Amino acid sequence: MQSITQAPSRAQQVYHTIRDAICDCTLEPGKHLVQEELASTLGVSRQPIQQAMLLLKNDGLVIESGGRGLFVAPLDPVEIRHRYQIRKVLDELAGRLVARQAKRSSGFRDRILREGQDLLEQGEKTRKKGNALETVGVDMEFHQFIYSQSGNPLIASTTEPHWYFLRRVMVAVLLHAERGHTVWDQHCKILDALVSGDEDESARLARQHIEGAEEALIAALEKRSPPKDAAE
Structure with missing residues (x-):
């Protein structure tokens, strides 16, 4: 600092x-x-x-x-689940809203495809470098990009405090979760569904992505030696 x-x-x-x-x-x-x-x-x-x-x-x-x-604060699996429950609902909603707009506007569809692909390329580069901070940063950018394109500004502002908590969980255990390739492959599929204008598929893939991340992070966290509980 x-x-x-x-x-x-x-x-x-x-x-x-x-x-x-x-x-x-x-x-x-x-x-x-x-x-x-x-x-x-x-x-x-x-x-x-x-x-x-x-x-x-x-x-x-x-x-x-x-x-x-x-x-x-310690990394608490129960709180992680609670926050991922909220994030899952909001990511599904954002996916539906973006896909709906992509279905209605070719200009919107072309722009999110172009900007989304740029983020996917950045993510793949950082993943290969093995830098946890950079990888988590681009991961966040990808999801925040979807929020920003949803047309509902409350999604981004509502998810913001949860991302502070989840960001440190991801940094702490990302390299132990061994999900790097899976994460960016799923991001690619989510972008494809958004661009195709398929609301149901966009929501389904968003939910699947969040649920997989939640389980992988908690499993990786439980394998680590737990930090000393400050409340002991």
């Missing part, structure tokens, strides 16, 4: 910096967050740190353990 020198909203910058460090697993699950240390690292006072901690607790990324202080 870099020192913060200027900010129209110092607390917001601190929040974004710590949130990204948690999502990228620079600050790992179970990490004790000492506010004095964070303030020193970021070059700020304790006040914006305290404000950022409140926001991170609301996001579910930070937990409080009695008198022991604040910790990066």
Whole structure:
């Protein structure tokens, strides 16, 4: 994390910096967050740190353990399932809406095909490089592209807080899940269904993709040695 020198909203910058460090697993699950240390690292006072901690607790990324202080929240399989349940419904809806527009407009269809293929190419390149952060980043871009083309701006804003949580799960276990090729093959099939204007197939493939990712991530997570529970 870099020192913060200027900010129209110092607390917001601190929040974004710590949130990204948690999502990228620079600050790992179970990490004790000492506010004095964070303030020193970021070059700020304790006040914006305290404000950022409140926001991170609301996001579910930070937990409080009695008198022991604040910790990066553990990776909880139950919460992962809950968040994937929400994401599955929204991804199905986004798929249907994009396919519906593709069926009605050849210009829209040509554009999502072109932009979607660019993202697929980027994803394949990052997958081959084996860089988890970059691969997860492009994975997110692909899904957020679909949300943005759905015509319903509430889908993207509703999924945003869940992506913060899921991003760190994906970074933490992606390379252990061994789903890289499967993920991008499924992305390709989803794009094909969207471009063809098939609403039912787009929704079915989106649901199948999310369910597969959920099961693979939880299975990979359970194989890892669990981090020390901050609440113990």
